[in-house]
Amino acid sequence: MRSYINIQNKPILYMAKLYSKKKLAPKKMLPKKETIRLILQYSCALSIMKVGNLNFETIAN
Numbered sequence: 001m002r003s004y005i006n007i008q009n010k011p012i013l014y015m016a017k018l019y020s021k022k023k024l025a026p027k028k029m030l031p032k033k034e035t036i037r038l039i040l041q042y043s044c045a046l047s048i049m050k051v052g053n054l055n056f057e058t059i060a061n
Helices: 014-020 033-046
Strands: 003-007 010-013 045-052 054-059
Touching: 033 045
Parallel strands: none
Antiparallel strands: 003 010, 045 054
């Protein structure tokens, strides 16, 4: 299905422009060591306590 926008009586096929652009992100993205360390520290400090139907999340700093 093609979608058109009329701007000053000039139809523009914008879906073709949207999908024909090159990808902006590089193909191979690797996280920084600091990011991995932060996620690991956060997951170690996080504790979840279930009481009945409620979940309590606490972070031990």
